Amino acid sequence: MDRYLAHRTEDGRQQELIDHLQGTARLAALFAQKFGAEELAWQIGMAHDIGKYSHAFQAHLCENGLSPDHATAGGIEIGQLNGVPAAFCVMGHHGGLPDGGTSVDGRDSGTLMGRRKKRLEDYQAFRQEVELKRASPKLPTLLGQGRFTASFWTRMLFSCLVDADFLDTERFMRGTPAARGQGERIEALCAKLDGFVAHWWDPDRPIDQKRCSILRECMQKGERQAPGLFSLTVPTGGGKTVSSLAFGLYHARAQRLERVIYVAPYCSIIEQTAEKFREILGPENVLEHHANVDLSDDPVKKLAAENWDMPVVVTTAVQFFESLFANKTSRCRKLHNIAGSVIIFDEAQTLPLSYLEPCLRAIAELTVNYGSSCVLCTATQPALGPLLRQISPLLRCREICSGGDELYQFFRRVRFVRVGPLTDEELAKRLNAEKQALCIVGTRKQAQAVYHLLRGEGNFHLSTLMTPSHRSAVLEEIRARLKDGAPCTVVATSLIEAGVDVDFPAVYRSMAGLDSMIQAAGRCNREGRRALEQSRVWLFEPEDRYTAHLPHSMLRPLAAARGVMERWEQIDAPEAVEAYFAELYRLSGPELDAKQIVPMLEKRGDGLYPFRTVAENFHLIDQDTRQVLIPVGEEAQALAARLRSGERSRELLRRAGRHMVNVYPDHFKALFCLEFLEENLAVLTDLSWYDRDTGLKISADTGVGIFI
Template sequence: MYSHPHYLLSEHLRGVEQLSSLFLSEKSVRLAEPVLLDKVNRWIALFHDLGKSHAFFQQYIQSPDTFQGPAALKSHALLSAVLLAVFLKDQGVDEFWRLLAFLVVKRHHGNLDDWLEELKRMGEETKALLKRQVEAVDYSALAEQMALAGFGKEGNWTKETWLAWLDEFFTEARSLRRFIMSWNRRNESLAPYVQVLFLFSLLIDADKSEAGIVQKQSWSFSKRKDVPVDLVLRYKQQQSWHQTALNQLRERAFQEVDRTPIDLSQHFYRLNLPTGMGKTLASLHFALRLREKIEQQQGVKPRIIYSLPFLSVIDQTANVLKEVFSVNGVEEDHQLWLAHHHLADIRYTTKQDDERYDVDYEAAKLLIEGWHSELIVTTFVQLFETMFSNRNASLRKFHRLANSIILIDEVQAVPHRYWLAIRRLFAAMAEEIGCYFLFSSATDPKWFPEAVSLVDEQAYFQPLSRVTLYPHINEPMTIEEFARQMEWEEGKTYLFILNTIESAKAFYHALLEEGIDETEVIFLSTHIPPKERLRRIMAAKHGEYRIVVSTQLIEAGVDVDFDVVYRDLAPLDSIQQAAGRCNRHGRRKGEVHVVRLTDNRRLYASYIYDAIRLDITQTLLKGKEKVDEGQFLQLITSYFETLAARMSNAESERLLKGMMTLYFDGEEAIDRIPVSHFRLIEGDGEKINVFIELDEEAADVFREYEEILRLGDRWERRKRFAALKSRFSQYVIAIPVKVDHRPPIVHGIGYVGRDSLNDFYDETLGYRTKSEGLIW
């Protein structure tokens, strides 16, 4: 009796039970009374694949190519879930926990669905299918397997019992549906939502890890690693930073963070410091101090999860971490720290028993995507879609959030339409699974008023005089008018941040028409492939260009420095982030100018940002000749207070209703939306990906991509492409579907080859969204 090819069902069930119990034992949670939680988790693991014992599945797993029956006949999750629901009733478990266990097991190979809808599907046709499966079990072999798994005496492995359980479940199904409807009307807590995600995550992580790692290689999940609490302190001691006034202020902030007392009853903290004030090292150091205290007082080893909004900032932070560990004499070890995002390399290197080795591809993928590390650097999308999701792949790592320390850097980038829902869920996670949160920003929205500040914020904003902000927003200007009125100072560098790609292109052309030498100016937008974009950013950082014209991609977290920054009108937090690209190191006086650019129909800002945030920004800046950096904190505080008062919580409230009724998937309703509809990043129209064959390396990459597509084995294709994906993505851009000038589609992706590069791609401005016509 097998669970997987050539692998005994008893071995798999025992392995999953041991892993899920181990994962649970690492945690200190309040989700339920410990004995109940242990018991429910253990029986979920035991029963999750029990349905594989019937002959139809056994025929399929041993000879998939010769299986003749309908696909539903070889299924196993529903039978496993039904048997578990009745078994738990005999164990004295109440309806709520039985239904959670039923949902977790039924969906463990798919995505979570509406729990009420799951019970509505329990009709006579379904019962007949399950009865055929029950009657096709070899119960003597099953009893032997359960004995091997160590559960021989705890269950009842007879056909008569299982048929009776089947009848009992379908008889009870109507009353269970009524229970759910009544419960949905009464419940106003997010604790059940967290309970479902936690149990689901424990099962699917244990299941995938047992099948994909334990079955195939020697690996110990019980060996956690220590991260020295003084890791950052030792790194700082090795540095020889100049004793400038700004560095002295950075050190003062770090020392204040180091002295902040830690009370484990306080779960929310914030670090609000001006741009360039060392938030990365300070927040990491505080997290290590907090981790040590939690381990000492609670006996659990928290993971540290460092999340950021943009891939470019993640790369910067990952490089800082790599340097911190390297200075401490720690070689690359992904059990200690790893970076995870959708383009991350699938490579997992570790050191066990004094030997370094790379695990194989399938195991590496599972370990990385399951966040099997002590310190994880990841994106907002990965983090928030681990908490607001119905997707199996996303939820697998949810249990790793328990007792974790979650750092949310550039917190202002979280969409305000979700503030209420996120605040409520974070509070539930702090209460139920012991999470701790640190919000970090130069423009902190303070949407967690209970968060303890790690520093006296005013003491760091007030002394700064690196930049002065000049609002020029009384009258709008066209691109051409803006270029004509520019006055250039000898020896100064300039950054222009515009709101749309087309307006940035138009301004670049306008500058050339005004006589600017094209060798002095560089252009940046997302229509330039990432490889070339990074080259240009590094060139700008090293002072190779006097003028940079860019879209918002350069705004937050990108470490560049200019004397003068011009920003087309945007919400105030975006303007302040743009100001962070000006005179970052305080070597001279910087200027930030805000202008209102128009295409003679409407403001470019109105194509990108909502009217409320723009209106608040213009109201706060109107009538001001200038704003010194020391006033930024007061200004941004007023902005977020006004935004909180004026913004709508409607979407958050409907999402919360979906979460509180365990409505994981389905149609939108007036009062609720399913959890599956959560989108951290709002789409700005349908787009297609385009591969730009920019150079010889790109041509080699695309040839390798075509070779991979010709492979017959889909698993080998997936493995080979995963190894190529990081290089492949360096040449991929996204363009709107509705552009005038669309490239040919090759292998499901837009493709611009070297031969047609000039037709579709401008070497300065990137993708040509409009055809310029061919001359014959």
């Protein structure tokens, strides 16, 4: 053959294979420059599609024949020259990184070792146009036993290849480059931030003076500190959202980093944070990326969500960490754009305990080997020092904000008062005597029970049995009543503790982990308008029936909190918080890596990592839930009709998610008033099963929030 093709469009345009290989190699090398692997990335790019040099593939392309496997050939060739990591990248560039497998795996097993045994079409014509070479990349600093480091490096190389492949193919198929790489330079964003806060300086109120002091220190430290691992410990009310952004932008400018990535645990925090960042920097510079955001009407942002090619990205911990342990091309292609970034982990104490060790390993790799600066940002800083030192003695966390105890005393707004055991009736009697109060309990069952005991006007209930749109409407009414000084009593599960901006004069909290109780206190006297003695957080023991069957994941924080409360009266004191987390991690032990993600990767001395198995096991949130759409209101009814007609798209499901309740399988099966659209998706057909106050009527035994 005189010409070998990579792609062919419906209108007959053709892309020569050598052009695609060179275009992909050029981009992959550019992406890998950030971690010194550009030479190897070039070779991987040149090898990834050499299987297309077979007559069978060319017949598929030009004569609509069967599509043969074209990735295995390149994986074998590049692997012989550059080892297992390069072989993984090329073999996985369509179907995702496979498991490494063993030498006894059959050719149809799907593992890397098995695929090496496949019978391939003759592709040797590639040697007429392509010369593959051995590369000498800069190798990463080994952390731990070093094998986790090697697996992380492989996944980063994979990201460079698949994003480059997507982009070069996209450019050809469109006929013109897509609108990518949008947004202004970091220098321009710093100027926008300076303009936004210009009128904040020299305030009259002491609290605003302190906030300005924190903001100024974040700017100064951002400019002066070398890249690395940081903590930003700012009490509630200290303005850490804007201050952390200021550190990120100033640090990125000084160190020539490419972007700021803001990672938060809950969608409620994400939405508020993204809105604030858009206000400061302009919507064109901020990508909000999580399961609930609909980008269908913004083609530029929709493209940016594929590889995070924007100057500021706001996302969830689920999206961030699951991508770092993913094997699919769609999830991994953004990873190289995490390198060379400032990454801010808001509410760092909420990193899931059962995945804490692999999450810390990922943070360590990004800090040591990929030129990123990582910031652990919270009012209740977890005691991660000992865990980080186990990974590497190179990891030292530098605090950005000075004056820890003085700041704590200044921003202290509440008094914690322990009242011992309370029955539901006793708790409701106390709440009924308050004009405005928030009560947070540990289970949905108790939330409903206490809510039904409330008397008078202005009573509200919040839990995950209500749809997100329903909760948003209730929160809007709650805020209006609080602002007007009207009677307002709210009973909620822990979903209200983080990222929900409400301010009550009194808060009641059932005993829980120390960080949860402190988060609850953040909903009391939030703006500091009341005296300390007038703002109390009442801590109580719920009835035994609500705690008897709690999972160990909830009992361990409770045990650690009780131990600390025996020694400290003011539980939000910095030393009490540090002692709590140290005890919690001690009690958790092996449960800090419940799915054994790190051992799965560290034990493979042969480099044949189980990438697919790791991805299947790494889920920060329990995925075993089913979705029930509640067709209340015109929008929900219209979305239900579209789903019933068989329409499916990511954008449609995201919009419908605002009107859905996620339930566990047993509850899903028990609801007989459902129209099943898919195995895990149904529409509620009898709306009497959805209460306008408390949501879906199912057994409400657990209070664990479901956030995606």
